[in-house]
Amino acid sequence: MSATPGEPAASRPDLERASTPVANVNRPHVIRIISIWGVLSVVLAPIVYFVWGPHMPPGNMSNVARGQQFDNQVLATVATPVVLFIWTYLGYSITCFRSRGSSDDGPPIKGHRGFQASWLLGTTAIVMALFVFGTYQLITPAGAGTGSGANPIWVPPGYSATAKTNKILQVQVIGQQWRWTFRYPAYSGVETTQLEIPVGVEIQFNVTSLDVIHEFWAQQLAVKADANPGVNNIAFARANRTGSVDVKCAELCGTLHGAMVTTGAVVTQADFTSWITTQVKVHAADIPLLPPYAVTYLPTPDGGYYDPGQDPVPDTSAPTGSPSSGEPTGDTGSPASAAPSPSASS
Amino acid sequence: MTAIRVGRAQRTGLVAAVFAVFSAFVIWTFIHLTHYPPTVAAAATAPGEANITMQTVGAIGTEPHPPWVSYLVQRPNGTWVHTTVLKVPAHSTVHVTIYQYDSGSDLRNPLMNQVQGVGDATVNGKPYSMWTDAIGHTFTVPQLGISVPLPGIPSDAKNPCSTNAPCSPSFDHMKVQFTFQTGAAGTYTWQCFVPCGVAYIAGFGGPMSTVGYMNGVLQVTA
C-alpha cells in the first residue's frame, strides 16, 4: 500500500442497531444457527445426562465416587450445548460466510451491545452456577473424596479432631518409594501391604508419606489425596458395595512411580474382621517393632526413618482446639544433621 | 565474508547432508536411550526348577558411579554381571542365593524386616522369618508379595569386601537363600527397601533410583 493520505470514510455503519434495516439481513442466519444448535442440543444433552451419565467415571462404588460421577455428569451436560454452539457456528460460517472468489470486504460490524451483553451475562451466569454447584458437591459428601488436609472442615458425622472421640474407621495410607502400605490403628496399629475395607462404613484415610510426595488414588472408591512427608492429609469415603479397588500413585515420585500399583478390596464386615485379625496374627512379631501409630512420621538422625520415639496423636486435647499433630514438628528432639551418615561405604 | 552463490542443486545437497547427519544422531541417541542392562536368565536345573545367584555390595567400585551400592547377578557359567534384569521361567520354583557383602542400617519401614512370600528362607544355613538387627538390603517384588530382608554383615566384621565388585566369598558376607513360586508370565519390577542411597534425601536416590543397581526388572517368561 502506498503512503497516500487516507480519505475519510464517508459513513461509518460500524455499530449495528437492532432497529436498522440491516437487522433483517441477520435474521435468517440467526434463525438457522439457533435452530440447528437447538435441535442438536435438545437431542444430545439428554443423551449425555441420562444415557452416558450413569456410566461415567469414576463409577458409583462409593458415596464420593457417585458424587464425582454426578459432577462429571452435570458438567458434561452443561458443556454439551456450549460446545455444540461453537461447532455449529463454525460450521455454519465456513459454509455460508465464504468469499467465494470475490475480493469484497464484509460489512464493517465492530460491535453489538445487545449480543455482547447477553454473551457476558450468559457466560457469567453459567460460571456462577457451576461454582455454586461445585462448592455444594465439595461439601456433600464430605470433601468429595479429595485430600482435605489435616484439619478438614467438611466432615462426615462421627468425625472428631481428637483421636479418642473419632468414631470413623481410620485407615492410614503410607506412601513410600515405591509401594503403598496401610496401617489400622484400631487393630493394634498393624501395618499391611493390602488395602481392605468394610462395605457401608465411613472410612477416614489418613494419607502421609515417608519420603517424597506421592498421591494415593483409590480409583473405584474415588479417593485421591496427596501423600506429603510430615503431613497428614485426610480423605473420607464410604463404599456402597463390595468389589476390588485399584490403588495407584498419581504424583510422580521417582523411577518406579508407575509400578506403585496395588489391588485392594471392599469386603463385607465379617470378611474384614476376619482378615484384619489374621493380619494382626501374621504380623504379631513385627507390630512391637513398628513405631507407635502417629499421623506423621519423621526420621531418626541415624538414617532410618520411622522414629519409635515419635509422639502419637494426642488423645486429650480440648474439643475446640485443633491438634497440632498434623504439622511436621521440628521439636521432637532429633538434631538436624547435615546428611545421614554413610552406612554402607567400604 | 562475501556472499557465495549457492545453486539450487548445492542447496539440496547441503540440506540432505544436514538432514542425514541429524537423523543419524537421532537414531544413535535412540539406541543409546533404549540401552538396558543385560538380562540374566536363571539357570534351569530341572523342569519346573531354576536357580539364580546374586550378590549385593557396598560400593560397585567401577565407573560411572564407584561409591554406589549395587546388586550383581551371576550367569550360569559363573561370570558376574552388573545388572538387575532377571529372567525366570513361569510356573516354576526358583531357588535364589544371595551373597550379601554390605554392612547394615535401619529400615525406612520396619515392616520390611519380615520374610514374605517366599519359602525356605535361611541365613548362613539357619532358617529365619524376620531379621531385627541391621539389614543390608532387601529383595522385594511388591507386585508378587515377595520381600526378603538381607542381613548386614556384623559391625565387627574383620574382613569386609574392599575390592571392586564382584566380591568373592572369601570376604565376610551373609549368605541368604530362599525359594519362590512363579505363576503366569509377566513383567514385574523389584527393588531394595533399605534407604541405602547414601547422601540422597530419604536414602532413595542415586543407586536406589537407577536400574542396574538397586532396582530392576523380573521377567517371568513362559
Add this chain to the structure above:
Amino acid sequence: MSIETVDILPPVDGGQPGNPDIETFITRSYWRQPNIFTGLVGAVVGYAFGHWLGNAIAGSYQQVVGNGENNHALTLGYIFGTVGWLAGLGVFNYPARKLLGYQPQAVEENDQKFNRYFRYSLDHKVVGIQYLVAMLFYFFVAGLFALVIRSELLSPTRHLLAPDTYLEIVGEHGTMMMMMMTSAILGPFGNYLIPQMIGSRRMAFPRLEALSFWLTPAAFTILLSSLIVGGFPTGWTGYAPLSIQAKEGMDSYLVAFGLMAVSMILAGMNIVVTVINYRAPGMTWTRVPLFVWSILVTALLMVLAAPILVVATYMALMDRTVQTALFDVNHGGSSYLWQNLFWFFGHPEVYILALPGFGITLELLPVFARKPAFAYRTVVAGFVGVGTLSFFVWQHHLFDSGINPDMRPVVMFTTELISIPTGIIYLCMIGTLWRGRIRLTVPMLFSFGMLFNFLIGGISGVFLSDVPADGVAHGSFFVMSHFHYTIMGGYIFAFFAGLYFWLPKMIGRRLNDRLGKIHFWTMFIAFNATFLPLFAIGELGMPRRVFEYAQRLQTLNDWVSISAYCIGLSLLIFVYNFIKSTIIDDKVPLEQNPWDSRGLEWTVPYPAPVDNFPATPIVVSGPYEYGTGAGPMIVVPAAAAQTTNDAVAL
C-alpha cells in the same frame, strides 16, 4: 579566582529513541567480531573453569564423596559456561566499555549479510528470525522425545526403556516444550513484528532483546546435557523433595529453567516498554492491533511471574548443593513450598502460552473474514482480565494436596471466572466471522483449528476447576490431554497460522499452499486422534508419567501412539515445505502484501530497511477498518524526515 573553561568532548547520547551521537563507525569482517563461534569457545572455557572451581570447593564434601556426584561442579560449570558463552558473543562489550569510560563503538548494520544472523545483532528483525529458527529446532527436538514416550507406552509389559530412562525422556519432552517454547510466538513474531505494528523503528532495549535470545541456546544445551549426567526424574514440574533427591541431571533442569526465566523477564520488559513508549503518533490504545495487546499482556505476565521461578530454582539448587533445607521436611522445610512457588509462576506461564495464541488468531480473523475485529475493547479487557486472574488461580494444581480446605472453593471460583474472559475470545470470533467474506487460506485454516482445539481444551479446564471432578482427573492423562489441547491445539496451531501468514514478510518467501493445506489437515486430524482418547484414558484410571498401566487400556494407548506418529509425519510434511520453500527453491518475486491485510507491518517491504519506516509515520486509522472504506493506516510526512542513522549502537 575565575573558573576555567575547557573544551569537552561532545556528549554521547545513546539512551533515547532517535540518533545516538556516535562518532566512530567500524566495519569489521565477520571473523573479527564476536560471533557464535567465539561464543562457543567462551562457553567451553567457562564450563571448564566452573567445573574446576566446583571440584576445588566441594570435592571433599561428605555428600559428594558419599554419592559420587558433584552438584557444585556441574552447577558452577553451567553458570560459568553461560557467562562465557555470553562473553564470547560480545554481550558484555558495551556495558564494559561504558563502565570503563570508553565511548561505545558501532558496527555497520546496514549490510544485509547472511552472517549477521550468527552474532549478537541488535536489529529486532534479525533477532526475530534467530528466534524463529531456534524455536522451530527446539520444537522438533522436543517432539522427537514425545515419539519416544509414545513408543514406550505401546505396551504395558514390554518395555523399550528402563523406568529411569523413561522418566528422563518424559522430563526432557515436557521441560523442553514448556520451557523453550514459552517464547515461541513472542520471540519470533513479537520481536520481529511489534515495532513494525506500532510504527516504530526499533525496540526499546535491543541489547536485552538480543540477550534474551542468546540465553535460549545456552538453556537448551544445558537441558539436553542433562541426559548425559543421568537426567532428572521429576518431569517438567520439578517437585521437591524428589528434586532434591535426584541425581546430577536435576541441576541441568534447574539451571536451564532459571536461565529461561531470565530470558523471559528480559524479553518481557523490553516489549512492555516498547509498546508503551514507542508507538507512533496517532497509534492510540484503541488502534493498537490485538496481537500487540496480547503480547503486551503476555510480556507483563512474564515480568511478574518469571522472577518467582528464578527464586524457586535458586532455592532448589541451594538445597541440592549447600544443603539448605528449604524443601526438606525433616529439617524444617516444607514440601508445599516448591509446589506453591512453582505454580505461582506456572499458572501465569500457561497463560503466557495461551494469550499469544489468542492474539494471533484474533489478528488473522479480520484479515481473512474481511471485517473489523468484533468487540475490540471487550477483547482487550478480556486479555487484561485473563492476565490478571491468572495470578489468583495457581492453587488449583494443589486441590488434593492437603492445602487449607477453605481455599478450595475460593480457587475454584477464580479458576472458573477465567472462563469468562477466555470466552470473550469466542465472542470476538463469532462477531468477526458474522456475515464475513471468509477466505480459507492456510493461516485461516490454522486459526479455525486453534479455535476448535482450544474450545475442547478450555472446556476440559472447567472440569478440572471443579474440585470433585478434579478428584477423578488430577494427576491422570485427562490433565495431559487438557493442556495438550490448549497448548498444542491452541498455541502451536496459532504459531503455524502466524508462520504461514507472516513468513512472506519476514523472509520474503511464501510457503507452498498445497503442502500447507495437507500439513494442516493431517496435523489437525492426527492431533485430535491422539489427544481426544487421552481424556478417556485418564478418566479410566491411567496416572501421568507411568510406564506401566492396566492391560485393558492397551488398545487405546496403541491408537494414541499411532496417531502420535501421524502427527510426526504431518510435521515432516511441514519441515519439507519449510525447507523447500525457504532454502531449496529459488527466490520468486513476491508481492509485498499477499494477504491483502491492512496491518501496518505489511507496509514495510521485504527486505526491510533497518529503520522499518522511511520516517516516523503518523497513524490515521486502525488496523481493522475493513469494509469502512478507510485508507491506509499511516501517512508519512512529506517534509524532510528525521535524519536516520543506519548503524545501531553496539
